[in-house]
Amino acid sequence: MDTEALMKILAELRPDVDFEENKELVDSGELDSFDIVSLVGELCDAYDIEIGADDIVPENFNSVEAICALITRLQED
Amino acid sequence: MMGWKKGIGIMLRCIAFVLVFSMFFSHTTNLLMRHDDESNEIHAFYGEPEDSIDVLYIGSSPLLRGVSPMVMWKEYGFTGYVRASALQAPAVSYGLLAESLRKQSPKVVVLLCDNIFLEYDYTEREGDLRRGLDGMKMSLYKLDIIREVTEADERQSALSYVFPLMRYHERWKEIDLAEDKPEPLLEHSFQKGNVFLGYNAGLDYPEGFMQPTGQPAPAFNADAQAYIEKSIALCREKDIPVVLLHLPKMAWSFEESMAVEQFAADNGVVYLDLDREENRTQLGIVPQEDYYDKGHMNLRGSVKVSRWLGKWLDERYALPDHRDDPAYAESWNADWAEYARKAGLEE
């Protein structure tokens, strides 16, 4: 999977967040629900996937790795 | 699972904490509780030695003001105690009697009967209930009263009767910590429940006092009647004679007097009405001198009443004379001395 595109999306969304280091993006409150919705919109367009409300759990968005895993899973489904 | 040793340690610590807590709690209760003469006097009854009281008086404020066991001690040598409080609820009277009879076996029980006509509204009379109950130790009898009160008035909580601090807690505002010291309830009373008042109202009997009016007597209150009957039954069970007493009071009528007399006869007890013409004359009550207000004797009246009533009781029930009994004399003579001093009577 193309991590670079993902990092670019993330950086555009929240330039102030250190996505490499932070492994608790949601649990620490760094990403709020608005960020998540915007991010999901971008991801759906970029990777041609469908992320539903049931995929929105902190575990899926807490780190870049988790987000990658989510995208990969949805692409394979 | 925690070890036994640790468990016992924790348990001991909890018990110690509860003890310390109770100490503070009762200390604070004593500091904040409103002290009425009545609660003190009712409580001091517990200080009397077992089986030492010959006559027990139970009822409302006319007794509190009008009957002095100390005068009777001085004159006739028998002992007595008045457990009275202002507008005592019939349930409280019964509870006090039943509780008293567990430790004392009086030769006579005197019940004040005026309230048999009274509709007692618990929601309106919290203060009077407290006066009667705050001095009473916890017992099944007290719990019965509390249950009856809180069932009738849901604003009042049982807890506040069990722990009066819960009722008086807001009095922290009135307390001056430098001045007010915690005051436990009285343990020994020199006046044996008789809180006399010196004031003279200078009254006159109302017109037609104790004359038949032709009107029917007011009906008894069913609850009050039931409690008096219950009290009589309890005394009968213990083989103690009962006197239904009416003390001088200007708001009393011939018809009421007759009704209570009939009630006493029906229940097989003696009725003594001090407002009946023949008794009044013997007592020598002077309305302009002996009344504190319309409903109560003042000190002067109470001494007259007590002398006469003491004689009446002494003769009728052959009460013992303890004046030379070393088990009584010291304590009762000391109390008499204090009573006489406070009341300004001759020793």
Next chain:
Amino acid sequence: MAFTSFRFVVFLAVSAALYFLTPKRCRWVTLFVVNYVFYFLAGGRYFVYLLATTLTTYLAAVMLGNMASKNKTAFAEAKAGLDKEGRKAWKAAFARKKRFVLVPALLLNFGILSILKYSGFVCNNLNALFARLGVGGELPIFRFLLPLGISFYTFQSMGYLIDVYREKVEPERNLAKLALFISFFPQIVQGPIGRFNTLAEQLFRPNEFSYTRVKFGVQLMLWGAFKKMVIADRVAVMVDNIFGFPETLGGCYVAVAALGYCIQIYGDFSGGIDIATGAAQIFGITLDKNFERPYLATSIPDFWRRWHITLGAWFRDYVFYPLSLSKFFQKLGKAGRRVFGNYIGKLLPVLIPQFIIFFLIGIWHGAEWKYIAFGVYNGTLIVLGILFEQPLKNLAKRLGIRMECFSWRVFQVLRTLVLVALGKIITRAPGVSASVYMIRSMVENWDTNIFWEGGMLKLGLDEKDLWILFLSCCALLTVSLLQESGVKIRETLAKQNLYFRWAVYLGAVFSLVLFGVYGLNYDASDFIYRGF
């Protein structure tokens, strides 16, 4: 059975003793029985509503679970023969099938809630409308008494059902266990709203007795009772006196009342939650956090992340995400970008659902116009906050205002507090027009004699009460600041020596007994949140 009543304390002590005396295998059964006894004692006549919700939730969840397991095997067999589009179509078809079970269950349960809570309001307003239009006829108005905790247990059980629908949790196949999850007595009255995946397991497992935990639980309950009885119920006297006469008192009074009401409702609600959480802790159960020092929030969204957290989270997970990620709003967002440009367009799928959520949170609080106004007020603030976030940041930069310092943070906190307090005026005032009047008088009629001419003392609290109120608020603020900086109060206390600890405990209990507002001559004001 109010949380601060002696009966509740006795009930809790007895049920905890029963729980730990029960053999481990059956502890959850004891808990279940205790819950139903509690519900029966507290609001017996309304049992049927709780049972209806429990049964329908149970049945729907089991059906969904069965469908899911059947679908899994069928999909595993068919999977190889399907391309990507085929797999998508299969999923969509299955989701549609599941909705035939989910939607009726949701409609039924939220329907019961809405009819009980809102039918009076709706009919009243329709009648008023008919009268104005000159249409004859009048709808009958039924006044329902709300079953205890209905808003809370309905939300909790529907959250569970949606989780099952989303295949996040396995359906509970033991009816009694599900009933236990829906009726846990510390939280059924006023929350926090629990989630099946965190709460259920704690309820079903046999929890061991732990002295430390029980002690912490009791401490938290004492603190909650302090907030409610010493602070909230005391300040309530003053607040009621001002809100009772909105026309006669000037702006300063309104400001004092608004601040007072902020303190009251926080003390009352979070106090109740602390009691619930402490009570649960005695049983070894950790409830979700419901408050995180809301008045230290730096913005309105921050406030809503700290205030009634479980309700906000519920709306976020079950309403906000589904709405804003729905095809409709995603399309709207794309269309919006073309019309309004990237910045606003991107925000549309967030802003509109957000507004809807606050409308719902508003009416969740009660069936009155003022709660709708309250929802709209908060929704508007949030939307404006987002829209102007960037421009304001730019402005601050241009003015050279430093934003990474303590003073700025204090400014933010105060600003948020003022906005929140204005919102509280809306919910506390007798009606929308009264609140408008009160807010206006703060601008037009700044009557300051509340401070100089003993005005404070005419509001039902004497000087000593005001001192107690002030000191206890200071204690509350200190504790909040300590917690905000990461200090764990109870753990820190446990490390102190015995004398200090006992002094603290005694002080806590006696300040409740002496300074608590309770007993006669005082209306036992139940928790404000209970009826919701």
